[in-house]
Amino acid sequence: MSYPTVRNRRLRRTSALRSLVRETVLSANDFIYPIFVTFGHNIKEEIPSMPGVYHLSMDRLEEEIRDVIAAGIQSVLLFGIPEHKDAIGASAYDANGIVQQAIRAVKEWAPELVVIADTCLCQFTDHGHCGIVHVHEATGTAEVDNDSSLDLLVQTAISQAQAGADIIAPSNMMDGFVLAIRDGLDEAGFSDIPILSYSVKYASAFYGPFRDAAHSAPQFGDRKTYQMDPANVREALREAESDVAEGADMLMVKPALAYLDVIKLLKEQFDLPVAAYNVSAEYSMVKAAAANGWIDERAVVLETLTGMKRAGADLIITYHAKDAARWLKGEE
Numbered sequence: 001m002s003y004p005t006v007r008n009r010r011l012r013r014t015s016a017l018r019s020l021v022r023e024t025v026l027s028a029n030d031f032i033y034p035i036f037v038t039f040g041h042n043i044k045e046e047i048p049s050m051p052g053v054y055h056l057s058m059d060r061l062e063e064e065i066r067d068v069i070a071a072g073i074q075s076v077l078l079f080g081i082p083e084h085k086d087a088i089g090a091s092a093y094d095a096n097g098i099v100q101q102a103i104r105a106v107k108e109w110a111p112e113l114v115v116i117a118d119t120c121l122c123q124f125t126d127h128g129h130c131g132i133v134h135v136h137e138a139t140g141t142a143e144v145d146n147d148s149s150l151d152l153l154v155q156t157a158i159s160q161a162q163a164g165a166d167i168i169a170p171s172n173m174m175d176g177f178v179l180a181i182r183d184g185l186d187e188a189g190f191s192d193i194p195i196l197s198y199s200v201k202y203a204s205a206f207y208g209p210f211r212d213a214a215h216s217a218p219q220f221g222d223r224k225t226y227q228m229d230p231a232n233v234r235e236a237l238r239e240a241e242s243d244v245a246e247g248a249d250m251l252m253v254k255p256a257l258a259y260l261d262v263i264k265l266l267k268e269q270f271d272l273p274v275a276a277y278n279v280s281a282e283y284s285m286v287k288a289a290a291a292n293g294w295i296d297e298r299a300v301v302l303e304t305l306t307g308m309k310r311a312g313a314d315l316i317i318t319y320h321a322k323d324a325a326r327w328l329k330g331e332e
């Protein structure tokens with residue numbers, strides 16, 4: 001007689017049994033919620049490609065912060081849309097820049113909320129690149145210059161720490177940015193402020209909606225000389241290794257869904273917390289399919305976030321954070 005000798009289904013028989021043997025459990029503590037802040041008054045404007053995500057002016061930010069806290073989330077990642085852009089992104093490191101103002105306000109309303117500042121120049125430069133652009137005289141080609149960009153990044157990080165940021169998250173992918181920022185923060189008296197490095201950031205098509213939202217698309221060329229080739233994973237190890245050596249406190253992989261293998265690898269290879277960035281187009285695709293009635297949004301979101309955590313993410317930056325936190329609490 002032939003019958004199964006192994007019965008894996010025994011542990012799946014009831015909901016209680018399944019929860020008893022569940023290996024990965026999502027929690028609102030895992031989530032970081034990104035917020036876009038803009039100048040102006042009484043602005044709460046939905047980003048067309050990101051339903052449920054808004055541009056908020058400072059006077060509408062407090063209600064958003066209250067909502068984030070009510071959902072049970074303890075951390076936000078702030079992005080700013082400046083009034084003026086120039087070649088050197090001067091408003092990125094202005095003490096009264098949009099991000100600096102927002103950090104100060106949020107820390108005043110909610111001192112316990114962990115405020116993370118994205119440290120980059122692309123929202124603030126008129127050319128939309130993440131560093132200073134130099135034009136080669138001989139060839140006429142434009143290049144993003146690594147070393148001269150570092151100084152501006154350091155100034156940006158210090159101004160964000162001075163405003164009260166709890167974590168600095170440099171995202172511009174210049175070589176040496178973690179070391180430069182660590183030294184700069186230490187010298188400015190912020191040796192206790194951790195760096196969450198966008199260590200492994202791919203040159204991805206999944207940032208499209210974000211660039212619409214942050215008005216940060218490059219005006220010429222692309223980001224492929226500083227962001228990574230999606231085909232590479234050994235290079236991801238080199239990026240993470242140098243960040244660890246330079247003093248990063250946490251490592252990030254971005255985007256998340258197409259790079260779960262990279263999340264797993266970093267988790268296995270390093271002892272630092274690993275963050276996954278569930279980026280804008282990953283959000284937009286779910287929203288679009290759900291709006292068409294093609295998928296069950298709640299189930300799909302919780303399944304994908306669980307997948308990121310199962311792959312090794314200790315933290316997940318996601319635009320779904322508020323919804324997911326409420327679903328986990330059993331609220332609609």
Ligand code: PBG
Nearest residue numbers: 120122171206207210279280281
């Ligand atoms: C800034 C930055 C980007 C994102 C986060 N920080 C855009 C980019 O690199 O072009 C994308 C986030 C998302 O798509 O949700 N460098």
